[in-house]
Amino acid sequence: MTIETIIFYAFAAMAIGAGLLLVNIRNTARALFLFFVVLFAMAGLYLFALADFIAITQILIYVGGVLILLIFAFMLSNKELLKDIQTSSTRFISLANWQSVVLSITFLSLMVYTFVNWSQQMPGWIEQSISKGTLIQAKDNNIELLGFKFMTQYVLPFEIISIFLMMALIGAAHLSRKDNTA
Known part of the structure; x- marks a missing residue:
């Protein structure tokens, strides 16, 4: 068995195991961490499917944007949930x-x-x-090639991702706003 096969099965087992735990766990903080593990493992599986753009998008948008938004919503929502974490063993x-x-x-x-x-x-x-x-060498200009791909071949997904990231930032700003209706 090659190392690539072992890493593939490790990512697959991590995604399946964390996904099963995610749907069965009651603690919101632990569920958010398991959601991070599932998203990260899926990005690893996308790399094995030679979908580099989707893997980078998965990490940047879902892990970097949406999951952070969910963590902010969790932190700002209910203080009792935070006390539940602190009183663990x-x-x-x-x-x-x-x-x-x-x-x-x-x-x-x-x-x-x-x-x-x-x-x-x-x-x-x-x-x-x-x-x-x-083979990519250190002297190669990968940033120029990536920028060229983003602005030609992947312009539509790039724009959709930027709009989605903007929506996540607007949602984070809305959730962090203080509500004075009480």
């Missing part, structure tokens, strides 16, 4: 801490495995890029 060995330790060890072992394999042999897709001469 203070023991070191609680269920949430064990999940964090298992997740950290899993990611550490995946990074060590990747480092060991890549130091011995490069993945096939990098070797193919080197042989074709399409």
Whole structure:
């Protein structure tokens, strides 16, 4: 099994597992964190589908815009929900801490495995890029190419995303406004 396959299955398992936990959890703060995990894992899966633009859009718009808006709405809405988080278990060995330790060890072992394999042999897709001469070099002007793609081939999705981001900012400003009707 190649490292690409392992990473793909890790992203898929992360998306499915976090999605199942997301729909079954009652704590809003933890649900927002799980929503972040699902969106991030889906962006990783978009990269495997060679949809780089959609993956970047997923991270910039949904994770960077919408999720932040939801976090602001959560923080400004109900103080009782915030007290619920603060009164969680203070023991070191609680269920949430064990999940964090298992997740950290899993990611550490995946990074060590990747480092060991890549130091011995490069993945096939990098070797193919080197042989074709399409490997991106540090001296290449990628920003110019990306700007050209955004303003020609991807102009409609780029504009839709900018309008969506503007709507998220307007929503954040509306939610942070103080209501004096009481």
